[in-house]
Amino acid sequence: MRPYIDKKNKMTKQIYVGLFIIFFIFSLLQVGILDERIFQAFSRVENLLKGMVPPTISEPIDVAGAAVESLQVAVMGTLWGVVFSIVLAMFAAKNVSPHISISYAVKAFAAFVRAVPALIWALLFIVAIGLGPTPGILALAVNSIGMLMKVYAEAIEEIDTGIIDALKATGASQFQVVMQGIIPSIMSIFISWSIFRFDINIRYAAVLGVVGAGGIGWELVRASRVMAYDEVLGITLVIFGMILLAELVTRFLKDRADMATLKAME
Amino acid sequence: MSEVVLETKDLSMEFPDGTQALKNVTLTIKKGELVSIIGPSGAGKSTFMRSLNMLNKPTEGQIVFEGENVLKARGKQLRQIRRRIGMVFQHFNLIKRSPTYQNVLHGRLGYLPSLKGGLGRFSEEDTRQALEILRRVGLEDQAFKRADELSGGQQQRVGIAQAIAQTPSLLLADEPIASLDPSSSENVMTYLKNVCQEDGLTSIVNLHQVDFAKKFAHRIIGIKAGEVVFDGSPKELTEGITNYLYYSK
Structure with a gap:
């Protein structure tokens, strides 16, 4: 055989x-x-390379403003994403969902949302709302929901059912079980995934402007359209700096969160 | 001593896979009684206990707790029944990341409006009570530690404290010492008995250690394969009955 x-x-x-x-x-x-x-x-x-050096930024205030706008888009997109994800995750997780079919429906929704890239969402929202940072925020929020809801729901499904039983046995309502039992139990996973998603969203936010959803990406497109390659490089360097900074901040936050967990574990 | 706290009539439960976990269990528990339920694993002790506060739903029969029909209760009414039944679990089931006193305060959740309790806005009085209860179970020094920093025996005492915080009229303990070492078991059972006697609580404790049951309880109920096969005082529990409970097919 x-x-x-x-x-x-x-x-x-x-x-x-x-x-x-x-x-x-x-x-x-x-x-x-x-x-x-x-x-x-x-x-x-x-020619392109010659045109790129030395990198310049002709309107530093505009570019700085656009960079800040990108950051704002990322922060707001992550915030809304996190808020909606945690609420939806309560319906998606099999052990707390009011009914199993609701769980499947919400999970299917998340899978669909996840399958459509952030850039496509941005294009759709631009059509619906118009240019500017708002469609960018919505696009990032929706895209975040796809991922965060899945990981939050999985974290909830992994918690000990005994915890839920114990709180129910005290006469706690469903809302109380969620707030006092489930959320504290998934806190560390919740924090680390939210920070990770913020990291991803900053990268997206820089690119979203390319399609007109606000932020620094728009400046990049504007410069390349007029073939101001020195400015293209200048703006690219600003984006690079921005992402690097965000990386440092999120790593710091993550280390802090890990430290807190480790300390408590001792 | 004659007031009836809990009554079950022909309580039966069949799991969806067809296993008959309980068969016509009819019992009356009077106020102030310390009852111990013994029997081998899988006999239906836990199922019986979890039916009493509807953590699982019996398929047939009746449960009357302080004059209320438990099986008919829904929503708010069920929560109001549950808050008068404290429950202690084998695996403690504390919120590991929350501090000890917070875990005790969870016993008050049933008395708070949903939103207030959900946001953890316990009253000062409740907090004072929680710390007092922790003192009673000898854990006043551990009140602000995270629950998972405590040893198994200590965690179980927090579990008891949480149940007591409910100011229950009935205390259920489902294998409270099954995952503890012998000395912690002794200690936890002592605290459990003291607390029950001080507060005049009615209590049902599932145990599989017969010697602990004999020491703890006024009354022992033996369950085998979902049926009550013994109901009497610890003195009446002879070795023959124990052997029948645990060893005969």
Whole structure:
């Protein structure tokens, strides 16, 4: 039996590898990765690079304002995302949901929301609301809900059912069980995922402006449209600095949260 | 001593998979009694106890607690019944990350409006009471520690404190010492008995250690395969009955 199964597995593997190679070659021909334009691009790249240095920022106040707006979009998007996610997670988690079908419905909603990228949400909200930071905030909030609700709900499903029983046995209402029992129990997971999501949202917020949803991305597009490549590099550096700063802040927050947990565990 | 606190009539429970966990359990518990339910694992002790405050729903029969029909109670009425029944669990079931006194205060949740309790806005009086109860179970020094920093025996005493904070008329304890070492068990049972006697509480304790049951209870009920097979004083519980309870098929 054993050699037969081995042989069969080997055969399957060979088929997969073969299909993969065929697909790869097909793609190469179809897309033309080795486009001859690549070889002619050197002079243009040279021009681009020459145009980029030295990086400048012609209107520092505008760019700074746009950077702050991006941060605001990220903060607000995360905040709304967190608030809605935690509420929805209570309905999504099987052990606290009023009914199992509600749990499935909410989870399906989250999966759908998650499947649509933030940029598409931004485009949709721009159509619905108009340009500016509001569609950006909504897009990030909706996109955050997709992810956070799933992780919060999983955290809730993992808590000990005994805790819920114990609080119910005291005559506590469902709201009290959630607030006094479930939320304290998932606090550390809740904090670390929320911080992680904030980190992601800052990166998104920088890009969302490209489609017109406010923030620094818009400045980047504006500069590239007028072929002011020195400004493009300048703004890119500002974005880089912004994300780096956010990274440092979130890491600091996370360490603080971890420290608090560790301290309490001792 | 004659006032009836709890009465069950023909209480039966069948799990969805067809297992018959309880068969026509008819019992009367009088005020001030310390009752111990013994029996092997899987006999239905926990199921019986959890039925009394509707943590699981019996399929047939009747439970009357202080004149109220428990099985018919819904929503607010059920919560008002539950707050008068304190419950202590085998695995303590405390909120590990919350401080000890907060866990005791959870016993007051049933008396607070939903929003106020949910936000943890306990009154000063309740907090004072909680600290007083912690003193009674010998944990006044641990009041502000996180619950999971306490040892198993201490956590179970917090569990008892939480149940007492409800000012219940009936105290249920579901295998309170099953996951404790012998000396902590001794200690927890002593506190449990003292608290019950000081407050004149009626109490039902599930135990599988017969010797503890004999020492603790006024009355012992033996359950086997979902049926009451013994109901009497500790003296009446002979070795023959214990053997029948635990060993015979």
